[in-house]
Amino acid sequence: MVADRQVNEMRPDEAHATEWLPAYALNILTEEETTQVAEHLAICPACQAELHLYQAAADELPLALAQAAPRPALKARLMKEIHSRQVKAVGVPNLTFWQRWAGFFRRGAPAWAMALIMVLALGNFLQWFRLNQASGRDATPMRVVALAGTKDATQAIGTLVINPTGEYGSLVVDHLVALDAGHQYQVWLIKDGKRASGGVFSVNPDGYASLELYAPLPLNQYQSIGITIEPVGGSPGPTGVKVLGGDL
């Protein structure tokens, strides 16, 4: 059956990737398949048009669900949070000394938070190291990787903290441009030239974000990390401008 073929078994005379477009629209192809279909799409307007139709069909699927309702209290919680954000955005006049002091930290929050996270991460590492020395266990440290901004994001900075087994990683970024509603940042983990998505995220108005990374392999098995600008929800492979990167 034709469907059992792999993408890399496309015959040279096959003009289109039609049979793989449905799965591509659902973002469930393997990394290799995704890369090959993406390469074909880049040069094939006909398949781009077909893909658009499949994506439109996929976008309608949520409307077919049986509608469940959240608890009524959720709306009250939401509106309370929104109102709180709005009050902070507008500002509070006649601040007391302590309110101004707290405001200093809020204004400088992104850089301050970055510094605090680094201090805490270092503190956690030292504590863990001392405890492991005391218990006689092997003291494999947490890895802290600094990410540097590219020429398209010279102000951007990032820090990745990876636990000793590489199973978990926490990423903090700052000074990234807040993107429009149609775009998000996407994390890529690279091994032997192949890129695996580590997730998508958006920054707050100050350009700051923090997130846990999840990847198919332990993070310490990858060779480098990069962050690009992609359509909202992410892409099967990097398509946009790279803003941050680093070696692992």
Next chain:
Amino acid sequence: MDYTRCDDKTLITLIARADENALGGLYDRYSRLVYSVALNTIADPARAEEITQDVFVRVWESAKTYRAEQGRVATWLTSITRNRAIDVYRRGRVRHENLHISWEEIESLNSPAPQNVEAEVDLAQRQRRVRWAVAQLPEDQKQALGLAFFQGLSHLEIADALGEPLGTVKTRIRLGMQKLRLLLQSEPQE
């Protein structure tokens, strides 16, 4: 102002101007849709509520950057929800044993439409159409599509979960999407 009379784009414009009540109006219109998408991914009502709240907070933060040419507001909301829910699902390694997707039962295409506002009429019509189209799919195709779209499972993960050959799952998803696309482009028939 009666926010139930506003169309989606007007609500977004008002939200971009920091109109809290407009966000409340958007929540009233789409909270069930957003919550349902989250619940079918995460299968945990408390977490699904957290995701729902996150989605509408995101709307509040990014309403200024929404452009109508990027797609319908409902699609924008469900896209944000799906991505957030799949992220939470993968990060938390939440995995539920129930592989059931809660598809709505098909209702009569001649059932009365809501009388309130154009936006609600449009949404209701689209819902009826999609539910009719999904109802035409064989159960195995519906299940495979649901697991792929709402839970972000790969071909291999679906095959493992269902105990089916990988090639069978690939075929079901391909045929299901092809049929869904054709049905949505055609005129619905009872």
